[in-house]
Amino acid sequence: MTTLYIVLPLALIIAGAAVAAFIWVVRSGQLDDVDTPPRRILFDDDAT
């Protein structure tokens, strides 16, 4: 069980990193508009 004392804090650090990434995503505005992107993926032609 001693591995837990290493693995658990490690897991929490990774989780913290994920939260930090999420906060960055929100702050950078990627989630401001959630209505248009799901439509945009339908444009599969050369319109870039």
Next chain:
Amino acid sequence: MTAIAPRAKPDCAHCGLPIPAGRDDQFCCTGCEIVYGAIAEHGLDRYYALRDQAAPARTTTRSYAELDDPAFDRVHVQHEGEVSRTALYLEDLRCTACVWLVEAAPQCVPGIVDVRVDIGRSRADVTWDPNTVELSQIARHLDRIGHAVHPYRGLDRDKQRRREDRALLVKLGVAGAAVGNLMLLAIALYAGMFGGMQRADATFFRWASMLVAVPALGFAATPFFKTALGALRSHRLHLDLPLSIGIIAGLAWGTANVVRGVGEIYFDSLAMLVFLLLVARWIVLRHQRRASSAAELLLALTPSRARRVTGEDVVEVPIEALVPGDRVRVLAGETIPVDGVIASGASAIDAGLLTGESRPVDVASGDRVHAGTVNMAGPLTIDVVAAGEATRVGKLVASIEAMSARKAPIERFVDRVAGRFVATVTAAAAITMIGWSFASIATGAENAMALLVVTCPCALALATPLAVTVALGRAARRGILVKGADALERLATPGTIFLDKTGTLTEGKLAVTSWRGDLDAAKLAASAEAGSNHPIARALRSYSEPAQPARDAREELGAGIAALVGTQRVLVGSPSWIRRRCTVRSSVEHWITELAQRGESPIAIAVDGQVVAVAGLSDPIRPDAAAAIRELEALGWDVQLLSGDDTRVVDRVGAALGVPPEACHGMVTPEDKLARVTGARAAGPVVMVGDGVNDAAAMAAATTSIAVSGAAEVAIEAADVYLREPSISAIADTARGGRETLRTIKRSLRFSLVYNLFAGLLAASGIIHPLMAALLMPLSSGAVLANSFRSRAFENKP
């Protein structure tokens, strides 16, 4: 006697609607034709494969020169090195195909760097190279593909909202991560409870839980703490108060137990609760944003530019650049951009937006005109009195926003329940504590805490706002703007419904509804009226195709028009005007009286000094009106017609709709309307549906009031519900939706009562356990959530 039968034609190539008489090509209107041309020219035909709904295109032929004005540039445009950037509000952004078409703009107009569409806000962020292309050119392109352009107003409000949205989303993410990790830790602890776990390991897990839970939840739950504090300060009870007490008590007690090394912790259940509540808030916020952007749509009713007159010069400028004292010119057919006084010119104004009256008002120099009304006949020069948000329309939009933010009684009802809930739970906790203290004070505190944590007001805090929001959101998407949940609740119980005849049941627009005499004269009349913008002229033109171009058309405002069509001299006008110019046979006089008696306005057509035909013009009944009235009656409503119009007209409409004559009241003054509404209130709920100033008092007196599309300002302000689509069947939909929503809420509350009784009893008797709480709490929240989303309120009819 009969209408001219339309020729069999294929449907419009762009929008698929039938092509009206008077057009020879494959399109229903010039708008569709221009748009189709623009799309084909740039090789963007894929649009037709992508789109999921077809609607007639509307284009304007504006120059958009005001967008190149330095004043606009200063206010709205950001410059970043070589490129400029601005936000535009686009009309008619409806579907995937629209997004695609607009975002393909860089391929069509060289110089556009990028266009990004936000369909929820009807907003397009445009980046362009000012050295290659001007903004007005870009706007003309967007206009040509069917999206009229306005400057995006309210950027500041958008920024503010974005800040709020992001802050909430961050909290949601933190709470979500906390839930996930706390669950993992809790599962280990629960498993260890059964499988045997070393005490040191358990302590380690408990400390880890605490280190995750306290900062994460302390941060994520701040919105609840803030509202609870605010409510405390103003001595009100708010749902967030019991929530905050539960969260803080749970966190504090858990922390104490971790430090002490004995006792239960409820971190996982608390985290789940906070997460679910935040999810609910986020959904509510998103729906609110939708509703308020619908209010912004009203603002788009006023034009974004005006022609400013300085001496002899006429320059197109943005509305923002206008100040009181400026002078603007408004051509026939244009919407008046400002509130002001006519300096010169005479015309007829369609003030339907403000007054709800379908008939145009004649105006002349010195008269006051308002932004949002339409100049129908001739050019006007107007001295600006108010522009932008200071106009009547601007104030109206502000009032709608304020109304939608108003807290609704059904939520107050929930707050009342919340008050009782707090009192009951606190009392139960105290009793539990005292009762168990006879055995041991520690056990008493333990059980009292457990009770505080597990009795959760999910149904109140989660299910009710969600049920209301889901209903309001669905309604708004169908063009039914409900200002506050209380209106929904009151519409749930049927009673008497009063319908105003003009504008509610009828189209609100003149059309030829009968024809007496020579049918060929219809073509001559249409030719003579070809150049006029008057509503009667439009009615005649949509009734028949013109024969050949007219010459020497002279229009006398409020009387008639005289023109030469081919070799024939054609007069079209009111009977009294015609009588002064031609001989009128007695059979024609008979037609005129007969039409007038039927409640139609007679318009005489004379050819070469002889009256050959009489057209009866009236406001036709909306096609869906009869079915909507049937539906309301089926829901248990007593439908009555109430109109200031002539009794004969009201009876005719009533007969056509199947409303019994005793329920049709004509020639009703505003005072009578008020009296009837007040009288009917004694018997039960009263709904007043109206659109004019004459209805406003009665609407305010009614239990619930509904304003229909095109209603007068005062009417909209007094109304609880505003129907954006000119469809009366929406009234029945609203009534049904209200009933459905209330049912959903009550179902949630009943369920929650059972859950809280059960959980409370378990906790008070000391047999609750964190594992049970972890299972019970999300189950109950999930159940009420599912119930809210399952609600069939405002869903499309099967």
